[in-house]
Amino acid sequence: MKQILILLAAVLLLPLHTAAEEEPHYASALAEAQTGMLLGGTDADVQLPAGTQTKLMTVYLTAEAIEAGTLSPDTLLTVPAAAERYPGATVWLRAGEKMSVRDLLKAVITGNANDACITLAHHISGSEQAFVDDMNAAAFSLGMRQTRFADCTGTSAENITTAGDLALLCRGLLRFEILRPMFTAYRDTLRNGETELVSENRLTRDYEGLLGMKAGHGDSSGYTLTLAAERDGMRMIAVVLGAADTDARFADAKKLLKEGFSGYTVTTPDFSAEHIRPLPVRGGTAEAVLPETGGLRSIASPKGSRITAVTVLPAYAEAPVRKGERLGTAAFYCGDTLLYEIPLTAAADVPRRGLKETAALLLRALFR
Numbered sequence: 001m002k003q004i005l006i007l008l009a010a011v012l013l014l015p016l017h018t019a020a021e022e023e024p025h026y027a028s029a030l031a032e033a034q035t036g037m038l039l040g041g042t043d044a045d046v047q048l049p050a051g052t053q054t055k056l057m058t059v060y061l062t063a064e065a066i067e068a069g070t071l072s073p074d075t076l077l078t079v080p081a082a083a084e085r086y087p088g089a090t091v092w093l094r095a096g097e098k099m100s101v102r103d104l105l106k107a108v109i110t111g112n113a114n115d116a117c118i119t120l121a122h123h124i125s126g127s128e129q130a131f132v133d134d135m136n137a138a139a140f141s142l143g144m145r146q147t148r149f150a151d152c153t154g155t156s157a158e159n160i161t162t163a164g165d166l167a168l169l170c171r172g173l174l175r176f177e178i179l180r181p182m183f184t185a186y187r188d189t190l191r192n193g194e195t196e197l198v199s200e201n202r203l204t205r206d207y208e209g210l211l212g213m214k215a216g217h218g219d220s221s222g223y224t225l226t227l228a229a230e231r232d233g234m235r236m237i238a239v240v241l242g243a244a245d246t247d248a249r250f251a252d253a254k255k256l257l258k259e260g261f262s263g264y265t266v267t268t269p270d271f272s273a274e275h276i277r278p279l280p281v282r283g284g285t286a287e288a289v290l291p292e293t294g295g296l297r298s299i300a301s302p303k304g305s306r307i308t309a310v311t312v313l314p315a316y317a318e319a320p321v322r323k324g325e326r327l328g329t330a331a332f333y334c335g336d337t338l339l340y341e342i343p344l345t346a347a348a349d350v351p352r353r354g355l356k357e358t359a360a361l362l363l364r365a366l367f368r
Contacts, residue, residue: 024222033235051221054154183212284319
């Protein structure tokens with residue numbers, strides 16, 4: 001008889017809390033994946049229990065190890081004793097058993113398996129605690145400033161995050177193409193078909209343009225969902241935390257994505273040197289220096305909106321001016337909302353004028 005790991009089990013039909021317990025706080029976020037811009041949501045910056053969404057960081061670090069070449073999808077890992085003893089959702093791993101990285105990832109993504117998380121953590125970092133340290137370092141590098149991880153499975157209520165931070169993690173995960181088939185699978189198998197995995201994310205069956213991510217639930221986190229999809233070349237990310245029930249999280253996430261796809265577009269501001277006046281230089285070998293922009297970034301903005309640029313430059317610069325020296329800023333607005341700023345820097349060196357250059361300048365002025 002096949003072992004069957006079905007996460008949409010009878011437990012989902014039971015009330016999540018007793019009447020005396022406090023309901024999880026609801027939060028959501030909508031983000032555009034190319035720019036990483038947060039476009040909407042509710043309490044997207046409020047810290048809440050991460051729950052099983054914690055496992056997305058375990059997946060992220062594993063994908064990074066594959067990208068770096070320290071692991072391959074076919075690498076066989078030996079299950080540590082700690083994995084066999086781990087509580088919660090499992091794929092019944094036994095100490096000493098060997099399983100490929102690919103299958104362990106499938107067990108985490110589709111099967112929500114804690115024992116697979118522990119196996120990956122021990123191999124990548126040596127222990128779960130060392131792996132947690134790596135998780136927190138990766139979170140910081142992704143800009144997840146309000147996230148703290150306490151384990152690699154989401155079991156502890158001390159795993160905290162925000163809807164906005166999870167959107168950043170999902171954005172990071174989208175770069176790993178190897179994960180796409182796992183994130184979009186509704187059913188999969190391990191052990192030559194002996195263990196069946198069924199995803200809690202029912203949108204894997206029929207949602208248009210689905211790219212991933214993960215559905216979860218827990219006493220402290222409520223019903224959660226991270227979702228990424230692509231339509232007409234644009235990628236959107238929706239995050240729902242603390243939903244009241246399984247239907248609400250899917251309905252809310254789909255509503256957020258619909259708003260994103262129908263209401264926003266991604267553009268790069270039309271801004272070049274033609275929009276910037278030369279900046280006078282006092283005491284220099286040249287009378288002025290041309291400011292130039294750093295890298296322009298794309299912007300996700302409401303369809304039909306107008307992006308305006310405001311340049312901030314001093315009246316003049318004092319020589320010497322070094323190429324690349326910051327002279328001012330260019331700020332981009334959608335209505336009254338500041339989208340981002342970029343530095344305006346000197347396009348060339350302007351050395352300080354010496355006696356010889358000053359005399360030549362005076363002579364030119366006399367004989368004009």
